[in-house]
Amino acid sequence: MTTRDNHRMLSHSMQRRAFLKTAPALALFAACTKSTRLKLALNWKPEPEFGGFYAAAYSKHGLTLDILPGGTGTPTVQMVGAGSVDFGIVSADEIILARSHGNDVVALFAVFQDSPTGIMAHASRHLTSIGDVLKDGTLALESGLPFARLLKRKFGFSHVKIVPSPGGDITSFLHDEKFAQQCYLTSEPIAARRQGAAVKVFAVSEIGYDPYTTVLAVSGESLRKNPVRAQAMVTAVREGWQSYLDNPKAVNQQMHQLNPTMDLDTFAQVAEVQKPFIETDATRRNGLGTMSVQRWETLIAQFKELGDISQTIPAQECFRLL
Amino acid sequence: MKFLAPLVPLVLLTAISEFLVREGFVRAYLIPAPSDVFRAMIDSRLELAQALLSTSAGSLAGFSMSALTGIAIAVLLSSSRAVQRAFYPYAIFFQTVPLIAVAPLLVIWFGFGIQTVIASAFVASVFPVIANTLSGILSTDPPLRDLFKLYHASPLATLFKLRLPAALPQVFTGLRVSAGLAVIGAIVGEFIAGGGLGSVVEIARTQQRIDKVFAAVLLASLLGLGLFGLINLLSHLMLRRWHASEQPQ
């Protein structure tokens, strides 16, 4: 057996044992803390990327939870660190930056195993790789993000005009053939195709940058104080995601009521397109939302190289598998 | 001595916040210590200086357009009651439409670049100029209007020799309000179209560099203050011989 298999088996038995230990505590917990209203802050509007969170049966696990939708620039990682919400949705790169600034946030569950961040361009430009997008025209990016700076480092921005990312809005893209923009591969391309545009997408993971995305995070303090609650949350969320992957229809309807800007057809399409990001070999082995120390280490090393963090931080402290 | 008075609360606030953050009462990623903000300013001085120049250009251009257009529109509106009733509601509309909602539209119409920043600054700051100038023009002393009527002065002569000079103090009131709004408008425009201090704030925010965000915001405030001071200077120069607001108490 390889050390990996050992690791796998150990983690399985560890998980089982952990659950057995906590089961009675969970029951007690359910009885005592039903009254605390917990808050989960999303970092975008209700869309399929959060389907599992809306699908989860929190009360079954003794939790009463309010989901707070977000929008452009919702500072979820700060909200979790400051304690104004109990849980938040962030990305792995945000966690690393936060921790390096002394904000003790810990990842519990990674919905997207691979980053769905990408760049969308018009197919008529006949681009073949992500580097081609930077050869001319306009590119809308969130220039502060690590992947943007990685792109700049690798390819340089001297031939392309960089403008701010329009945050989900594709109007400028549709009006200009030479306009490319940062996007979620599960989102903007679908909307663009519906408007009749032929698009070509490039995943950011092409350049080797692949942070976990749509990650459920909790503050280190809360995790230490209330590990039982965290466990209950993760279990509920895992079940919720399984349920959503199996049948997203009802939850899509619910989310559409909350976010009428996306129609039900798009909800269905996106829910389908996002599956390969959520269900991977790793999750089939270790369960949905799983994370590995190697992936975290790689990401931390990339940050150190970019100069965004001055010292490496221990990967094990960034996440907890419950 | 009177110049030192406003500095006292500033010094106190800086000292208190520095203490709170250094001693851990407030977490540094929520509010940066003043010393961190200062250090960020020094470290990024070239970038911030360039950004400040860009935002200054955008806000000044937008503000100048607001001043000229606003006064012109007010003059037009003052020409007749009917014109006023027909068009003034639209001027108010300019005021009430939230800029954040309009800015993405501006990008579509004007593209990515300083022209959108200027447009945004304009939209944000034009209404106070219109409202205050109009009010000033319409509140000209009736006896003075009688005087001009008695000597058969043409409407144009009445406008330029009586109504506009009489409205000048109120015009300056409008300009004072408009100056600060122009800076805000420019920054909002920069969020969407890029460049300047708005862009620095946006990028620093995604990098979780709160100290840099504060540094940029501080510079933006100073810009607004500078513009305000410029208006006050102009107001003083033009009104000092004759208006109560500039006379010694």
Add this chain to the structure above:
Amino acid sequence: MHPSRVTSTSRGVALQLEGVRRVFDNNRVVIAGMDLQIDPGEFLAVLGPSGCGKSTLLRMIARLSEPDSGHIRMQPDGEPFQTAFVFQDAHLLPWRDVLSNAALPLELMGEAKLTRQEKARAVLGQVGLLEALDRYPAELSGGMRMRVSLARALITEPRLLLLDEPFAALDEITRFHLDVQLRELWQGRGMTVIFVTHSVSEAAFLANRAVVLGGKGAAIQLDRRLELPAVRNNELRGDPRLGQEMRLLLGAIEE
């Protein structure tokens, strides 16, 4: 036209009011059919309690508003800028200096800068303000401001000078000064003067004819040629004849 004993060279207009009627929006009859004749060069004081319609009458004579019925005729007529008006407050343009304020009517008439400034200097000299040419209204006393207003009114050499309680806001000593000055200016130029006031002593001191308005529709209660000498100076203030006229006028008001 009245044959009259006018005490100065007549450069003034004659005025005829026939059936002049003015009604305000709330159907209040302010002036109900007034008939009045004013001779050239006459110094007429118009007296009456506050709100009786004196100012309204003056504004109609100045052609700043129109009567609802009736006529106001002027002889001669047609000469532009022959009417001047002095308001209760000086109403100077605060952003212009004294010289520029005095020259304003000529400026509005399109006269060249050099000539109008010369004329302004001349007329300001007549009211004793040569030292204050470059001062601004905010820097002047009430009395000085009023003198600028007078100079402004006189600069076009008007044939008709209308004054609406011009000295009411000033202190007594200044009032006395200005009364004398106004009388002298009138004597030197001979225009028709209509002086609205509610000061009986001022009316008696200044005018050679007084009209008292009162009651509904500003009816003429009294129309009297004052029996006073042509030269009016401060000595007249103590003269019993002044007191007599004042009593007569006061009596008409109190009715």
